[in-house]
Amino acid sequence: MNKTADRIAAVAFLAVGALFMVESLRISKSAYGSAVGPNVFPFLLGLVLVLLSIKLLFETRSYPDAAGGKLQRQYKKFLIILAAAIVYAALLETVGYVIMTFLFLVVGFQTMEKGSLWKSIAIAAGFSLGVYGLYVKLLQGTLPSWPIWFQ
Incomplete structure (x- = not known):
């Protein structure tokens, strides 16, 4: 834990x-055929980011002072997650939200902590299907659907 880096x-x-x-x-409040406008998710994501940032600021106050050791940088993990995010963004429309989010989460979970593959698969599947069901079915929003070969 690096107090200065976390504060920045x-x-x-x-x-x-x-x-x-x-x-x-500034985004329009409604979208044709959707009860949830395109401004809702960016606003909520911004709010979550603000709240988590405030939480991190408060947590850094209780960090112990630097112990003198340098933290090892994890470039390999960073590059794997970056590549996975680029592939996710590039294929989201083509492959669909559920499949790409599932794959991205499994890669991310396994990159951050090897092992417990079945646990990663279960959490990724639950999150992908849960968000899709909540947003598309319940809130009647739109997300990239299933690939054409699944319809």
């Missing part, structure tokens, strides 16, 4: 979250 990250993410919230108010 918290302030940066706080600014990004606030920017998301402000800019989401």
Whole structure:
């Protein structure tokens, strides 16, 4: 835990979250065929980012002072997650939300902590299907659907 780096990250993410919230108010409030407008998710994501940033700022106050050891950078993990995010964004429309989110989460979980593959699969499947069901079925929003070969 690096107190200074975490504080800088918290302030940066706080600014990004606030920017998301402000800019989401400029998006139209309704979308054709959807009860949830396109401004809802960016606003909620910004709000979550702001709240988590504030939480991190408070947590950094209780960090012990630096113990003198340097933290090892994890470039390999970072590059794997970055590549997975780029592939996720590139294939989201083609492959669909549920499948791409499931694959991205499994890769992310396994990159961060090897092992317990079945646990990663269960959590990723539950999250992907849960968010899709909640947003598309319950709130009548729109997300990239299943691939054409599944319909």
